[in-house]
Every structure is written in C-alpha cells, then in structure tokens.
Amino acid sequence: MNTPIKNFTQSDLxxxxxxxxxxxxxAKQLYEWLYSKGAQSYEDMTNLPAKLRAQLSEEYPLYVPSVLEEAVSNDGTHKLLLExxxxxxxxxxxxxSRNGDRLTVCFSTQAGCPMACAFCATGKEGLTRNLTAGEIVDQxxxxxxxxxxxxxxxxGMGQGEPLLNYDNVLGALRIINDEKGLGIGARHICISTCGIIPGIGRFAEEPEQFTLAVSLHAAQQDVRLELMPKxxxxxLPELKQSLLRYIEKTNRRVTFEYIMIDGVNDTDAxxxxxxDFCKGLLCHINLIPINSIPESPYKPSASRTIDKWIAETGRHGIETTLRDSRGSDIAGACGQLKNTFTNGR
Structure with a gap:
C-alpha cells in the first residue's frame, strides 16, 4: 500500500x-500546500511540475477528510463530523469567541477513546485507532x-487521550505551530490529559511552550476511580509529583479541568x-457543570455549590473559573462527542 503524503514529516518530505x-x-512548496494552503488535491499545487504531481498522486495519495455533517449551535459553535x-x-x-476576535478548535487525537470515563460519551464507544499527525492537523x-x-x-480536548498517541500528537502540534504550517503560537496550543504520567514527563522536555490541562474531576482517589477507572x-500522589516536576521544568501553569457532578464529586470532602491537591502547584481550576449524555445518571451541581467552590478556592489563592460551556444543544460540548448525526441519521 502506498504511504499517504501526510504521514511524512517535513524532513521526510x-x-x-x-x-x-x-x-x-x-519539499517546502509541498509542505506549504499541504498545510498552510490546505490543498484539496495535487492538482491545486500549481507551482509543482505536472510530472511530479502525477507521480505523487500515484505513489503518495493525498487524502482529505469528508465532512459528513456540519451542525451549528444557537451560540455559534460548529460541530463537524469528519470521515x-x-x-x-x-x-x-x-x-x-463571543466578541468574535478568536476562533478555537477543539480537535480529536484518537477515533474513540480507551479511557472509558463514566461521564463521557466518547469513552463509552471504546478506541477505534490513533489518528496520524496529518489527520489531526486536517481537522x-x-x-x-x-x-x-x-x-x-x-x-486537544476532543475525542481520545492525547498522551496515548504521543508521537502523532506532538508531530501535529509542531505543524500547527510552524510558521510554514498553520502558524498558531505555542501558547495558544493546549492538550488535555487524564493524567498519563509518562506522557507528562515527556511533554515537560519539549522545547515549545505548548500548554497542559489535566482532566482531574476528583481529588479523592476512590471518587476519581469511580469516574475514571482507567x-x-x-x-493522585504520583500524578501530583509528575506535575510538580513539569512545573519546575517548564515554569508553566497547569489547568485542572473539573466536571461538577451533583452528589458525586462536589461534596465538602x-x-x-x-x-490539598493544589497546594504547592502553579495551577488554575476550570469548573465545568456536567453536560447531559444519553442514559447517564449524572446531573450538574447546583449553582450555589459551584459558587461556593469558586469562592473557597479563591480564598486559598487558586484562580478558578466557570467554563463557558458551548455547543451543548448540538452535542458538541465537553463529554458529548460520540460521532453521531445531530439529525438522527
């Protein structure tokens, strides 16, 4: 089988x-066509010789994902189902963004996810396969x-656990960051992990200033295992040590994502x-009222509970925000991605 052209790194090209x-x-021309110019076929690459284009087309196929559906939320969020x-x-x-000056893409790193988190629609589907770097950038x-x-x-907060597809994800991040690729600044590129400790250690050693978020969702071990069994x-003690090393190495703040679930992970304990977990960590907490997914028993925490948590963490010097959840009406919000058509097909 011929190797898809987007499986090649810049040096490979x-x-x-x-x-x-x-x-x-x-090689530079080809790389720019693939990414910064978003070519849909070799025929688009008009400054490459016709003979070269024909040879590449035959031996190194250029695949572009098909858009099976585009759903638009009442709040302006777009969800794409790509094949x-x-x-x-x-x-x-x-x-x-609500003021129109930013456009954020929440991309997937795997088709499905092996982590089986109890609150996540993607986790209920299991893992199909890793995405290649080119497939990630294509999103x-x-x-x-x-x-x-x-x-x-x-x-990188869509489907999948990024640090279980480390090499492809890092390759994608570098294309996204590269001026000849998509040219997005490293500090505007973030991946989210469930807490894969070896991956956090590797990520700390990368030279780029990519940012890290950790899906924490509970700081009591038994509660976390109920929600995130994998x-x-x-x-948690080993996760905290890995984050201390990450912060010491990078001097970058870690964001903790914490889904608020009524009566499950929102008690005083x-x-x-x-x-206690946040003591000594350079961190920010992002509270996320749980979004509904089919057949889930979980309900979002009460507003008064969330307000209490924001006030109490603030009193301890920890910056905490409430996630402006977007796209829930098209099943495009946190935890809802499941590869389904919104019109029920």
Missing part, C-alpha cells in the same frame, strides 16, 4: 524530494476552509481534597 530527483525547495479515507470518523468542534485545516477564517487557538495506574 525533504528526503522524498531528494529521492525523486527534485530540488530541495520542492477519513478508511471510513473512520471523528468529531471536531469550532468555537468562535483545523477543514475548519478554516469551511468557516473562511483563520483559527487562532487549538485545544487512571488506576496513575494514582471533595473540595477539601482539591484544595
């Missing part, structure tokens, strides 16, 4: 052009093409445990 007897600048060349589907969410390129504007921020190999 340079080697390929050399093998094909092409001047070195062809890759092998029939695998993922969902991608584009979120314009952002597709949003830019369909919405006719530049994406300013990206977050994190059993990464207990849960709040005390969270405050």
């Amino acid at each position: 340079a080697s390929l052009m050399k093998e094909l007897g092409q001047p070195s600048f062809r 890759y060349h092998d029939g695998v589907c993922v969902e991608t969410v584009a979120i314009p 952002i390129v597709t949003v830019q093409r369909l919405m006719g504007r530049r994406v300013t921020n990206v977050v 994190t059993s190999g990464f207990p 849960d709040l005390t445990a969270l405050l």
Whole structure:
C-alpha cells in the first residue's frame, strides 16, 4: 500500500524530494500546500511540475477528510463530523469567541477513546485507532476552509487521550505551530490529559511552550476511580509529583479541568481534597457543570455549590473559573462527542 503524503514529516518530505530527483525547495512548496494552503488535491499545487504531481498522486495519495455533517449551535459553535479515507470518523468542534476576535478548535487525537470515563460519551464507544499527525492537523485545516477564517487557538480536548498517541500528537502540534504550517503560537496550543504520567514527563522536555490541562474531576482517589477507572495506574500522589516536576521544568501553569457532578464529586470532602491537591502547584481550576449524555445518571451541581467552590478556592489563592460551556444543544460540548448525526441519521 502506498504511504499517504501526510504521514511524512517535513524532513521526510525533504528526503522524498531528494529521492525523486527534485530540488530541495520542492519539499517546502509541498509542505506549504499541504498545510498552510490546505490543498484539496495535487492538482491545486500549481507551482509543482505536472510530472511530479502525477507521480505523487500515484505513489503518495493525498487524502482529505469528508465532512459528513456540519451542525451549528444557537451560540455559534460548529460541530463537524469528519470521515477519513478508511471510513473512520471523528468529531471536531469550532468555537468562535463571543466578541468574535478568536476562533478555537477543539480537535480529536484518537477515533474513540480507551479511557472509558463514566461521564463521557466518547469513552463509552471504546478506541477505534490513533489518528496520524496529518489527520489531526486536517481537522483545523477543514475548519478554516469551511468557516473562511483563520483559527487562532487549538485545544486537544476532543475525542481520545492525547498522551496515548504521543508521537502523532506532538508531530501535529509542531505543524500547527510552524510558521510554514498553520502558524498558531505555542501558547495558544493546549492538550488535555487524564493524567498519563509518562506522557507528562515527556511533554515537560519539549522545547515549545505548548500548554497542559489535566482532566482531574476528583481529588479523592476512590471518587476519581469511580469516574475514571482507567487512571488506576496513575494514582493522585504520583500524578501530583509528575506535575510538580513539569512545573519546575517548564515554569508553566497547569489547568485542572473539573466536571461538577451533583452528589458525586462536589461534596465538602471533595473540595477539601482539591484544595490539598493544589497546594504547592502553579495551577488554575476550570469548573465545568456536567453536560447531559444519553442514559447517564449524572446531573450538574447546583449553582450555589459551584459558587461556593469558586469562592473557597479563591480564598486559598487558586484562580478558578466557570467554563463557558458551548455547543451543548448540538452535542458538541465537553463529554458529548460520540460521532453521531445531530439529525438522527
């Protein structure tokens, strides 16, 4: 089987052009067509020789995901159901800021997810496969093409656990960050992990200033295992030590995502445990009232409970915000992505 062209790194493209007897600048042209210009086919690449385009088309297929559905929320959020060349589907969410000056894409890193978190629709589907770097970047390129504007921020908070697909995710982040790729600043690029400790250690060593969020959702071990059973190999004390090392190495703040579930992880004991976990960490807490998913028994915490948590964490010097959840009416909000058509097909 021929290798898809988007499986090649920038250095791989340079080697390929050399093998094909092409001047070195062809690799740069090809790379820019694939990403910054978002070419849909080799025929779009008008400054490449026709003979080269024909050879590439035959030996190194250029796949572009198909948009099976685009749903638009009442709040302006767009959710795309994308299908890759092998029939695998993922969902991608584009979120314009309310003042219109930013466009954030929440991208997927795996088709499905192996983590099986109890509150997440994606986790109930299991893992189909990892996405390649090119397939991850294609999500952002597709949003830019369909919405006719530049994406300013990206977050790896869609389907999948990014740190279980580390090499492909990092490759994608570098294309997204590269001036000849999508040109999005590293500090505007974030990935979210359930707490895969070896991956956090690797991420701390990367030279770019990408940012890190951790899906915490409970700071009591038994509660966390009830909600996130596949994190059993990464207990909270060890997770905290890995984050201390990450902060020491990078001097960057970590964001904790915490879904608020009535009567499950929002008790006074849960709040005390969270405050203790955050001691000594350079961190920010993002509280997220749980979004509804089919057949789930979980309900969002009461507003008074959330207000209490914000006040109490603030009193302890921890910056805490309430997530402005977007796209819930099209099943595009946190925890709702499930590769389904909103019109029920």
